Amino acid sequence: MSIQINSEEFQVTEHFLQYVQIDTQSDPYSESFPSTEKQKNLAKLLLKQLLELGIKDAELDEHGYVFATIPSNTNKKIPTICFCAHMDTSPDCSGLDVKPLIHKNYQGADIILPDDPKQILRESEHPDLAKQYGNDIITASGTTLLGADNKAGLAAIMDAARLLLNHPEIKHGDIRILFTPDEEVGRGVEKLDMKKLAADFGYTVDGETLGSIENETFSADEVIIRIQGISVHPGFAKDTMLNALKVAGQLLDSLPKDRLSPETTSEREGFIHPVAIQGTVEEATLHFIIRDFDDNKLRDHETELRNLTETIVSGYPGCTYEFIVHEQYRNMKNVLKDFPQVTEIGIEAMERLHINPILRSIRGGTDGSRLSFMGLPCPNIFAGEHAFHGKQEWVSVQDMQKAVLTIMMISKIWEEKS
């Protein structure tokens, strides 16, 4: 059974165009929560729109999370399903004064962004454009990101909420809506009250290509290596100085060059990746991120890095080091494997809508990986966003409409199967 929605009923594009014009860039160096106060400008608009839909319990809490419930319209006992999207945009690219442009009926020609004509979307560099012939592509104007990551998800959830309320013939249980700040700086669920959320299963709507559904993320640790040298006046340093900077440099140089790095791996391969270094002669601190889909391999990578550090530092008698591991997040498959129906219903929803489901793993993390371990098994479904975190970011109107339908269909299938 399908869902009958006329194309003129959708408002997802109008919502999207409105949301991207509100600057919600998050800040990795901020210690406040949310990391930037301006994210609440969008949160307030979303709250207002939810209240206007007649959702009485819509709420914006003091941390910037937006919650709302689309109440069940049957007497059946159905698990409460949450749909989640994040409000912030990446710190990597400006999100100020975004001017969204709609390029109607894409037919393969280069899309030149007018405010910086060097920014050109070519099909050769954006292969997914080949699937968009006849569709309407939305981009920014060349000087900012677009913010489809994840405002396409916000817009899809908002429109699905409105349509579910307008179509009581589509039966569903309680649907919880959750909009989070600070996903892009890895703190999206830090202050989230899971009791208040009170959902059984969830879906983040933050995926790329039409049909993609992701039930695996990396497992992720941070490693900090602090190398202690010996600082002496350089005029009197013979046989006594131990330069921590040089030891750090040698350690970096000794990392594997043809494997175990982001630039030499793909698919299911993990890596050891230095991301920052600070130091003086006396002390140097190296920051690494370690990634793998398999927790045992993650530990193997850490052991390899630890052994390498030991070998290099032991070549400098008197030099010492600390090796500190912080867990960041874990592969959500560890949780989702015990709740296969969550992913299966996502796939079935797409099949019923004649969307080809693409089950993938994410070489990264999502709010969903953390939510899964906080008790809300939560795969990620497509929102249609592409080339995110940059000036050539794009999304199509038609993919966003299909995301709306997918959210509605998932809600309906959970009702049917309960």
Ligand SMILES: [Zn+2]
């Ligand atoms: Zn995102």
